[in-house]
Amino acid sequence: MSKEPVAVVGIGQTRHAAARHDVSIAGLVREAAVRALDDAALTWADVEAVVIGKAPDFFEGVMMPELYLADALGATGKPMLRVHTAGSVGGSTALVAASLVASRVHRTVLTLAFEKQSESNAMWGLSLPVPFQQPLLAGAGGFFAPHVRAYMRRSGAPEGIGTLVAYKDRRNALRNPYAHLHEHGITLERVRSSPMLWDPIRYSETCPSSDGACAMVLTGTAGAARAPHPPAWVHGGAMRSEPTLFAGKDFVSPRAGRDCAAEVYRQAGVTDPRREIDVVEMYVPFSWYEPMWLENLGFAAEGEGWKLTESGATEADGDLPVNPSGGVLSANPIGASGMLRFAEAALQVRGAAGERQVPGARRALGHAYGGGAQFFSMWLVADTRPTT
Amino acid sequence: MTRDVAIVAFAQSDHRRRTPETSEAEMLLPVLRDVLDQAGLDPGTPGFTCSGSSDYLAGRPFSFTMALDSVGAWPPIAESHVETDGAWALYEAWVKLLTGEADTALVYACGKSSPGDLRAVLTRQLDPYYVAPLWPDPIALAALQTQALIDAGATDERALAGIAVRNRRAATANPHAQLQGSAPAERLLEADHLLRPLRTHDAPPISDGAAAVVLAADDTARRICPRPAWIRGIDHRIEPHGLGVRDLTDSPSTRLAAEHAGAFTAPVDTAELHAPFTAQEVVLRTALRLGDDVLVNPSGGALAANPVMATGLIRLGEAAARIHRGASDRALAHATSGPCLQQNLVAVLEGERP
Numbered sequence: 001m002s003k004e005p006v007a008v009v010g011i012g013q014t015r016h017a018a019a020r021h022d023v024s025i026a027g028l029v030r031e032a033a034v035r036a037l038d039d040a041a042l043t044w045a046d047v048e049a050v051v052i053g054k055a056p057d058f059f060e061g062v063m064m065p066e067l068y069l070a071d072a073l074g075a076t077g078k079p080m081l082r083v084h085t086a087g088s089v090g091g092s093t094a095l096v097a098a099s100l101v102a103s104r105v106h107r108t109v110l111t112l113a114f115e116k117q118s119e120s121n122a123m124w125g126l127s128l129p130v131p132f133q134q135p136l137l138a139g140a141g142g143f144f145a146p147h148v149r150a151y152m153r154r155s156g157a158p159e160g161i162g163t164l165v166a167y168k169d170r171r172n173a174l175r176n177p178y179a180h181l182h183e184h185g186i187t188l189e190r191v192r193s194s195p196m197l198w199d200p201i202r203y204s205e206t207c208p209s210s211d212g213a214c215a216m217v218l219t220g221t222a223g224a225a226r227a228p229h230p231p232a233w234v235h236g237g238a239m240r241s242e243p244t245l246f247a248g249k250d251f252v253s254p255r256a257g258r259d260c261a262a263e264v265y266r267q268a269g270v271t272d273p274r275r276e277i278d279v280v281e282m283y284v285p286f287s288w289y290e291p292m293w294l295e296n297l298g299f300a301a302e303g304e305g306w307k308l309t310e311s312g313a314t315e316a317d318g319d320l321p322v323n324p325s326g327g328v329l330s331a332n333p334i335g336a337s338g339m340l341r342f343a344e345a346a347l348q349v350r351g352a353a354g355e356r357q358v359p360g361a362r363r364a365l366g367h368a369y370g371g372g373a374q375f376f377s378m379w380l381v382a383d384t385r386p387t388t
Numbered sequence: 389m390t391r392d393v394a395i396v397a398f399a400q401s402d403h404r405r406r407t408p409e410t411s412e413a414e415m416l417l418p419v420l421r422d423v424l425d426q427a428g429l430d431p432g433t434p435g436f437t438c439s440g441s442s443d444y445l446a447g448r449p450f451s452f453t454m455a456l457d458s459v460g461a462w463p464p465i466a467e468s469h470v471e472t473d474g475a476w477a478l479y480e481a482w483v484k485l486l487t488g489e490a491d492t493a494l495v496y497a498c499g500k501s502s503p504g505d506l507r508a509v510l511t512r513q514l515d516p517y518y519v520a521p522l523w524p525d526p527i528a529l530a531a532l533q534t535q536a537l538i539d540a541g542a543t544d545e546r547a548l549a550g551i552a553v554r555n556r557r558a559a560t561a562n563p564h565a566q567l568q569g570s571a572p573a574e575r576l577l578e579a580d581h582l583l584r585p586l587r588t589h590d591a592p593p594i595s596d597g598a599a600a601v602v603l604a605a606d607d608t609a610r611r612i613c614p615r616p617a618w619i620r621g622i623d624h625r626i627e628p629h630g631l632g633v634r635d636l637t638d639s640p641s642t643r644l645a646a647e648h649a650g651a652f653t654a655p656v657d658t659a660e661l662h663a664p665f666t667a668q669e670v671v672l673r674t675a676l677r678l679g680d681d682v683l684v685n686p687s688g689g690a691l692a693a694n695p696v697m698a699t700g701l702i703r704l705g706e707a708a709a710r711i712h713r714g715a716s717d718r719a720l721a722h723a724t725s726g727p728c729l730q731q732n733l734v735a736v737l738e739g740e741r742p
Contacts, residue, residue, distance in 0.1 A: 061512065082471050083470055239468055255463065
């Protein structure tokens with residue numbers, strides 16, 4: 001007996017902001033969950049299980065906050081599972097929820113990911129104490145900047161590519177009402193002249209620190225038939241992990257990312273991602289990761305990703321729009337950022353992405369990564385039910 | 389989906405009060421080696437890997453990323469992690485095997501409680517706005533729950549001492565247990581209270597430890613293990629967080645999980661209960677309708693070793709190991725998470741009868 005096809009029938013997200021002082025942690029997750037249920041025209045009683053994800057608990061200073069959030073998410077008397085796979089967690093959480101439907105353990109599952117970073121200081125929450133890490137390697141930017149530099153050297157990419165990505169994503173965010181950053185009047189020159197934070201990454205090429213949550217309702221064939229709006233169907237999904245540090249590790253294009261993409265394409269029957277995928281929501285916390293992931297995910301040959309970016313192909317009106325939502329560069333509630341990528345991909349194939357809709361999008365890739373570029377989760381969603 | 393999944397191997401560390409000489413990865417490595425050897429699998433070859441641990445115990449973010457070094461995740465592996473007891477990692481792996489995307493899974497958990505002040509750390513698990521600022525620790529919460537049971541006439545201090553004695557004496561047959569053997573109940577009751585009505589014997593030890601199991605489906609399980617412990621049902625349920633809205637003398641989530649796991653369709657001969665405090669065994673026995681003929685915690689349970697985040701997975705492993713060696717035909721395994729048994733998982737394991 002084959003797996004149950006999995007459909008996304010409800011999507012909700014919060015307004016993302018540097019600090020959502022107007023809501024508690026429970027209020028934040030509920031905002032996203034209620035919107036997802038409303039989208040699916042379902043009530044709490046229709047949800048059989050809740051799968052929740054977030055990044056390190058130090059970000060809010062609450063150990064295993066899902067215990068406290070059980071009430072807010074209507075989970076009383078239901079299974080509630082907490083996933084944590086570093087920055088990829090939003091994607092992994094959605095995939096665990098999808099497995100519950102695919103295996104027919106449950107019919108309808110609410111999955112949600114969040115981060116309320118204003119509760120603490122994310123940069124120091126990510127920084128390990130000496131001697132586990134050298135002093136002053138604070139935050140994720142310090143970790144990833146050398147790998148960006150390695151990419152530039154390896155590919156011969158000109159200096160300005162990163163600023164093009166940031167300029168694009170921040171403009172895209174102007175069409176996304178939920179985005180944290182709405183930089184009206186942004187210019188390429190302003191991005192170029194922003195302060196250098198972690199050479200070669202400038203301030204305007206860096207993700208913000210956000211409060212936010214994202215939720216989705218996943219269900220099977222019968223649930224999809226009852227849904228009021230067109231569903232997004234999951235055609236492929238995978239996670240891959242590799243160790244943080246080891247001799248021979250390729251930080252520029254980690255094998256776990258390549259393997260994960262290959263597995264998703266295999267499941268979805270995609271042989272030429274550049275031609276067959278209409279829109280990509282990828283996890284780009286620092287601008288240069290767009291060309292790096294374009295290569296890692298098979299959209300460009302090795303060393304060629306920056307040319308795709310430079311050509312304008314990844315612009316909202318290009319032939320391979322990347323992050324029409326504005327991406328992680330425009331809103332980064334870390335634990336939710338991966339699920340936002342998955343959800344934005346689903347919104348695109350449902351034709352429900354509002355002003356940021358890519359016309360005619362039928363197949364979309366959602367991508368997330370985390371840890372030391374070592375944890376990857378991806379799914380490919382489409383507007384038609386998978387045939388296999 | 390009709391697929392049968394079984395626990396086919398189980399390994400654990402010796403649980404100790406403190407292990408400053410080993411990292412989590414170093415603690416896990418021999419355990420993973422042991423469990424994979426039992427299953428005849430090479431590192432990195434299980435179709436799925438899932439682990440359970442907590443950053444708050446380790447005192448550092450992403451602590452599980454370093455534990456991955458002990459797995460052999462190269463070439464890259466399909467892998468996930470839950471920020472809770474490894475019993476829930478086993479649940480996630482069970483679901484994965486049901487989808488048919490993998491035939492084998494490695495599940496592991498580790499917990500080092502010794503680096504921090506466990507009582508203080510676990511207060512951070514409570515409602516951050518209304519409860520955590522009061523810093524009630526697990527001993528205080530267990531005292532509330534125990535007093536509620538005594539007030540309800542469900543138990544008394546003497547009966548609770550008997551539970552402690554029975555578990556710790558059973559642990560003399562468990563070489564991995566931290567506390568083995570016990571003075572008689574009369575002697576235990578002479579001690580001062582730790583926090584009324586609790587005495588030290590009512591509470592679990594503080595432990596560092598790790599555990600791992602291998603899951604396999606259908607014929608793969610039969611090939612690996614002469615007598616697989618088939619998971620006939622597994623389910624978990626959560627209750628409200630607010631202690632004031634719960635009846636602490638009952639565990640409706642355990643009962644619900646047991647119903648969904650099929651625990652009440654036939655009697656079990658053995659039960660491994662994740663009851664860190666003596667009174668919680670009373671609550672669980674009632675919720676699970678366990679009679680006196682059921683062998684409860686032959687391993688010594690959480691009262692003999694309590695490596696937080698691994699304790700629940702060990703219950704599943706211990707129950708499975710008894711089936712592997714023919715000491716049980718149908719066993720119930722239980723795991724808990726959160727204050728005062730807030731969240732509970734129940735699995736029913738069976739061996740094939742000859």
